[in-house]
Amino acid sequence: MTTLILILSLLTRFADPFVGTDAHGHTFPGACAPFGMIQLSPDTRPRAGDWDGCSGYHYSDSLIYGFSHTHLSGTGCDDWCDVLVTPGAGPARFSHSREKAEPGWYEVRLDNGISVRLAAGRRVAMHEYTFPKGPATLTVDLRHRDPLDDCAIHFGPDWISGKRVSSSWARGQQVYFYIELSEPATCELLDGGRAARLTFSSRKVTLRAAVSSVSEDGAKANLRSEYPSSLTALRKSTRAAWNAYLSKLECPWKDTEHKRRFYTALYHTAIHPSLYSDSDGRYRGMDGQIHTADGWERYTVFSTWDTFRGEHPMLFELEPERSVDFIRSMISIWEENGKLPVWELSGWETDCMIGYNSAPVIADAVARGLKGFDVQKAFEAMLASSMRPEHGMASFRANGMVLADDEHESVSKTLEFAYDDWCVAQVAKYLGRMEEYERYMRSAQYWRNVFDPSTGFMRARLNGRWYEPFDPREVNNNYTEANSWQYSFFVPQDVAGLMKALGGLDAFEARLDGLFAAPEGTTGRTQADITGCIGQYAHGNEPSHHIPYLYGVIGRPAKCTAMVERIMEELYSSAPDGLCGNDDCGQMSAWYVLSAIGKYPFCPGWNGSGMTYIPKTIVLNPWFETASEMFSDSLQVSIAGEGDIWYRVDDAPFARYEGPFTVFNTCSMEAYGELDGERSFTTRCSVNKIFTDRDVTVLSRCSSQYTAGGPEGLIDGRLGGVNWRTGGWQGYQDTDFAAIVDLRAVRPLTRLAAGFCQDARSWIWMPRSVTFSVSDDGENYRTVATLRTPVGERDMNVQRWDCSVPVSLEARYVRVDAVNLGAIPQWHPGAGSPAFIFIDEITVE
Structure with a gap:
């Protein structure tokens, strides 16, 4: 027994919190x-x-600003770092x-x-500051x-408390704190009460601190409920808690380096989700109200x-009782909020990522037989979340896929919604809800409509057409932090169906071999998350994580083992830069741990073995094939799909498609397929007969990611939508915009207009000013009007501004100049x- 205790006590020696603090790991x-908490x-x-x-911390830095009480581990957005305590006169240099x-x-x-010296428990923490000489000073x-x-x-002789309400990733996040001082101190409020300087008589000071989402009294009660007798005692008790967690799995390697990798990864899996309810069970909910978790504990930080x-x-497997509280949370x-968490933080839904991926968490819990939560209520929550008409879900339900016309990241959203729906179906089957089971198994096949x-x-x-141009390496607004190579394998619920669609097992x-053997590097937009690459496989971000295991699913275990071992050896280490990408609340580390013990789940929610399969019951949406969406004389149109295809132009009756046809005017077209008594969703396509009496010359350099099809996109008669990510806009960064429309002859003009977009969170602002000028010869221009935007610089709403000038004049050339922020x-x-300027369209009437 003594030997076992000694072994367990040593496990924390192998867990190094510095791993991931360098490069892009984003740990603390x-x-x-x-x-x-x-x-x-x-x-x-x-x-x-x-x-x-x-x-809040990066290993490359050499200056410490202080020590705060809340931190996020491995995330790609910043928040927390609440209630900073700075010893001495201010930021100080340090050495590792x-x-x-x-x-x-x-x-x-x-x-x-x-x-x-710092130590932390579940709801409490202790600081110890020893100064070279007194008096000691601290700034809260x-x-x-x-x-x-x-x-x-607020403060007294030997305590200080307060609240902080801040907005970053989470809006209006409330943190209350209570800090007990080891000796009386004088307190001076600074900057209108937004900071306080504490001055002590001695040179060594100890703080006991606690936080709460509810109130200062709640923070004080948290401190009293877990009051640490000393810094050493708190260190020992927390070390024991960590050793108990780390001892739940045995490292399969005997050498020190691999033990450090393994137990560090296991350590990082137990930082989030984080305790959120106070010692009396109270917490601040999604609705801003105070609730009580009676007999269970509420958690936060759900990066689902x-x-x-x-x-x-x-x-x-490791924390079944705590996991029940995760699901109850x-x-x-x-x-409180009407939907399951997508990316919840401190009682706020950030909606940072896609899908409704609490569904696979719940489905996997049901598949594993986890008890202690209301499955029926969880299922109702899954149903409610699956029907919210937001973030592409309305398009998914209406079209059997998310259309790029409606929503950015449409491919990724289609694939993840389809998988999430499959998870809903599994819980429906468990509960005997066969009507919902059939319905959601059907929509789980919608991945086929983007294949x-x-x-x-x-x-x-x-x-209604396949997005062009297409390069599977390109990172663009059709995929979430990835490209087509990486997302084309995300059909965990129907691997057999994907295999068949690709042409069979071989x-x-x-195709798997091609992914790993392809040249590294992406095209299109720079995406910081795409790291840790082997070919086009990107281990530094989650969409790739299941892909090596597909070798095992299709009966190629040797290739699976070889690739998994290569990833573990090449992309993980025990150095500060030992993670090849964001740890993402422990997922990067969980991949390593599960891979090390041979238990990575390629399809959470699946309670069988081998290959997942959904019998095909849907008819694919047809697609239009045209040389362009714009034409000057006529346009030949083809339609492809499966089964019998029916189509119409504008409001004409539907007719059976027999072959290519020609249109001569601007029109809208619709088509659907029929096969074995089933009907597809309707596909829609519109084509425009464009002006042939004008040309446009753009004098500024457009961003390669935001071209709207080239200069002609500025005069094609199709307006970019408020959601600029769906395309249709031209983007200009670090430059003003200038373009000239040539009408080919002097003509009478009645109106000049241009459309702009603002999304300040995405670095897109309205121009400072827009000037319209005209000329008869293309050399000598006269100013018609200069307009200034009515949209404020700090206005964070996503919006379109159409600046328009009525005129009564004649000219051949119209010039538009927009001044960048x-x-x-x-x-x-x-x-x-x-900053960016986004423009579409230029109108000359």
Whole structure:
């Protein structure tokens, strides 16, 4: 028994919190307990919007601004870092040689001589600051990093408390704190009460701290409920908690390096989700009201797009009781907010990612036989979430796919909605709800509508046609943080169907081989998340994580083992840069742990073995094939699909499609397929007969990602929608916009207009001014009007502005000049970077 205890006590030696703090891992090195409410850690990145500083700390830095009480691990967006405590006069330099960390503990000796030791429990934390000489001074700062909405500071002789309301990723996030001081201190409020300086008589100070989402009294009660007797006692108790968690799995390797990788990864899987309810069960819900978790604990930080894949399935095995509370938390979020969490943070739905991926978490829990939650209520929450007409779901239900006309990232959303629907079907079957089972199994096949049989890749449909031009390596707005290579394998619910669509087992295996053997590198938009590449496989982001295991699913275990081992050896290490991408609340680490023990689930929610399969019952949506969407004289149209195809032009009756036909005017077309008594959804396409009496010359350089089909897209008569990600807009970054429309002859004009878009969160602003000028000879221009935008620089609403000028004049040339905002303002997370102008359309009447 003594030997066993000794072995267990050593496991934290192999877990290194510094792993992932360098490169793009986005982890933090500070102190926290397993799934704890507090993460007390150093902050080296003081500015919001710093992508590699999302956790508040980056290993490349040499300046510590202080130590705050909440941190996110491995995320791709920044938030938390609440209630900063800064010792001494301000930020201080440090060296990693004088910095140490272990699970639940952090210490550093700053270059100014101040020694810092930190420990954390479930709801409490302790700081110890030792100064070279007295008096010791600390600043409690509520201004740190995220924009501050509201705050308050209260204090007594030996305590300080308050609240911080801030808006970053989560809007209006409320954190209350209570800090007990080891000795009386004088307190001076700074900056209108947004910070406080504490001055002590001695040179060594200890703080006991707690936080709450409810109130200062709640934070104080949390401290009293888990009151640590000393820093050493708290360190020991939290170390014991970590050792108990780490001991739940045995590392399959004996050497130290692999033990460090394994137990560090296992450590990172137990930071989030994080405890959210106070010691009395109260918490602030999604509706802003105070609720009570009676007999269970509420958690927060549900990064479901990441964690449904591996982390939650692993935690169902390692932490079944806590996992029940995770699902009860999800259900309560639905009760308060009307939908299951997508990416919930501190009682706020960020809607950061796609899908409704609480569904696979719940389905996997049911498939594994997890007890202790109301499955019927969870199913009702899944149904409600699956029918919300937002983020592409309305298009998915109406068209059997998400159309690129309606929503950005349409391919990824179609594929993930289809899988999520399959998960709903599995729970429906468990409950004997066969009507819902049949309905959701049918929609689980909608992945077929984005599968292009001519290329074997998943592609977007835009205006009834396959999106062009197409390059499977291209990163664009049709995919979520990925490209077609990476998303074309995301059909975990129907691997057999995908294999058949690709041409059988050999073709499927060849396509897998091609993914890993393809040249590295992507085209199109720069995407920071696409890292850790082997060919076009990108392990640094979640859409790829199941792909190596498809070798095993199709009966090629040797290839599966070889690729998984290669990924583990090449893309993980025990160094600070030992993660090839964001850890994403533990999913990157969970992949390593599950792969090491041979239990990675390629399809959460699947309770069988071998290959998943859905009998095909849907008819594919047909698609139109035309040389262009614009024509000057006539246009030949073809339609492809399966079964009998019926079509019509404008409001004519539907007729059986027999072969290509020609249109001569602007029109709308519709088509559907019929096969074995089943009918597809209707596909729609519109084509425009364009002006042949004018030309446009763009004098500015357009962004390669936002071309709207080229210069002619500015005068094609089709307006870009408010959702600029669906296309139709031309984007110009770090440059003004200028274009000339040549009418080929002097003509009478009655109106000049141009359309612009603003989405300040995405760095797109209205131009400062728009000037219309005209000329008869193309050399000498006279100004007609200069308009200034009515939209405010700080207006965060996504909106279109059509600036229009009535005129009564004659001219041949019309010039439009729009002045770019320039550098993004200092109040914005992208401060200093160049802004975009988005334009469509130029109208000359």
